[in-house]
Amino acid sequence: MRMRVAALGAAGCITAAGAPVAEFIFEQAPFASCHASTMVEARPGELLAAWFGGTGEGRPDVAVWGARKSGGQWSEPVELAREPNIAAYNPVLFHSRDQTLWLYYKFGPNPTSWTAGRRSSRDGGATWSELEHLPAGLYGPIKNKPLVLADGTIVSGTSVESYRSWSCWVERSTNGGRTWTRHGPIVVPGEPHGIIQPAIVPLRKGRLRMFVRATERIGKICYADSSDGGRTWTAARPTTLPNPNSGLDAVALRDGRILLVYNHTEKGRSPLNVAVSKDGETWNMFLTLESQPGEFSYPAIIQASGGNAHVTYTWQRRRIKHVEIPLAEIPH
DSSP states (O other): OEEEOOBBOTTSOBOOTTOOEEEESOSSOSOSEEEEEEEEEEETTEEEEEEEEESSTTOTTOEEEEEEEETTEEOOOEEEEOOTTSOEEEEEEEEOTTOOEEEEEEESSSTTSOEEEEEEESSTTSSOOOOEEOOTTOOOOSSSOOEEOTTSOEEEEEEEEETTEEEEEEEEESSTTSSOEEEEEEOBTTBSBOEEEEEEEEOGGGOEEEEEEEOTTTOEEEEEEESSTTSSOOOOEEEEEEOOSOOOEEEEOTTSOEEEEEOOSSSSBOOEEEEEESSSSSOEEEEEEEOSSSBEEEEEEEEOTTSOEEEEEEETTTEEEEEEEOGGGSOO
């Protein structure tokens, strides 16, 4: 199903020609509930999306599913990873510099006790390696795609949710994911039950910035900066943008602008919005993807080789939605 969605400019006007186009990735699926999508351009002009699906989050039948968009059509959902009798969570797709396609995911009874798994592909996701379980304490990208630096270093935003304590960390790999170093914790001072799920983007002059999900007590998207490739980070502090304890994602466009997808509200998971910034400080919320009551959450965003931005997100826990945003529609 394809539909026009309203693209809101700074003055609140709706654009006409070239407006974003939205579609459901699937209409029917072999699971009742789905959540936490991720997306990658598997090959030029070809998208691959993944998410977890089953009878409900945390249920033992929940697995990682995916679909491919090629020739303008999405394939039927296929199973990408399943752990026996235990739930899977939060898949993340990305390419390392050698063009290996990686799928990281988590599995376990809940986020306070889960373990990470992964598999890889050298043919754009047509075939995959065997499932590999990571050592205890190594999670890989916890929700959002990592940032791959020009020298191939993977800067992976992760986080730990333990009893009454949340914190963000960064896992760095300089050898394509064979070994990792761990950096952090990154916290909001005085808020131990505070932030998770970093989305890391490059800023100008070599700086990196992570935008993170925060508890309703904090009530704002928070951020922290690194000036040494992700080895050390400032303390996290609030932005001006609200966050109702819900996932977000960000991407740096090739011209340096930053796009952020998030729920622009203090409570609930609607509306779902897109904002743009030239510097990571001042934001123009220019697009509302969803505004009706319900849950529209856990977005993922990329810029494809053709220039347009692509977003996937949870739609009412029943479907995954995809929106393509033309580059020309993104304000400067």
